Amino acid sequence: MQEEMESDVRQFCNAWQSLNMIYEDYARSVDIPYTSLYILNMITQIENCTQKIICERTLLPKQTVNTVITGFYKSGLVELKELPEDRRTKTIHLTQKGLAYAGEVIPHIREAENRAMERLSEDQRKALFQGMMVYCQAFREEMMADR
Numbered sequence: 001m002q003e004e005m006e007s008d009v010r011q012f013c014n015a016w017q018s019l020n021m022i023y024e025d026y027a028r029s030v031d032i033p034y035t036s037l038y039i040l041n042m043i044t045q046i047e048n049c050t051q052k053i054i055c056e057r058t059l060l061p062k063q064t065v066n067t068v069i070t071g072f073y074k075s076g077l078v079e080l081k082e083l084p085e086d087r088r089t090k091t092i093h094l095t096q097k098g099l100a101y102a103g104e105v106i107p108h109i110r111e112a113e114n115r116a117m118e119r120l121s122e123d124q125r126k127a128l129f130q131g132m133m134v135y136c137q138a139f140r141e142e143m144m145a146d147r
Helices: 002-029 034-045 051-058 062-074 096-118 122-144
Strands: 078-083 086-094
Touching (some): 002 034, 002 096, 034 062, 051 062, 062 078
Antiparallel strands (some): 078 086
């Protein structure tokens, strides 16, 4: 039983790593670092995106996110706007150049994700989501147990 569980964990981790490698390979194919692609994708999805939000959702270090955003800024892909209620916090917005650039690389990801998901039956999709939710909750509980 223990060997079977260990095998299942390895299979799950391998599948997860394979999924991440697909994004990494795509990033390489469009000549952008994976982290930059990941952050660019987030900026296109989150209204009034901030570096703090990116850090919280991606678990990337502040310095990494800041380096990527600074690079985007220097390349003219993003502009930063102060929040009126907190001038220390700046929201990240794509410029026209940034919108054009994101429009070249991001839609392919979303289209591929959608087409891949369409290959699963409704039952398979529900099982995938349900299984992931149950696994994540159980994993969190186990990681926090006896700490």
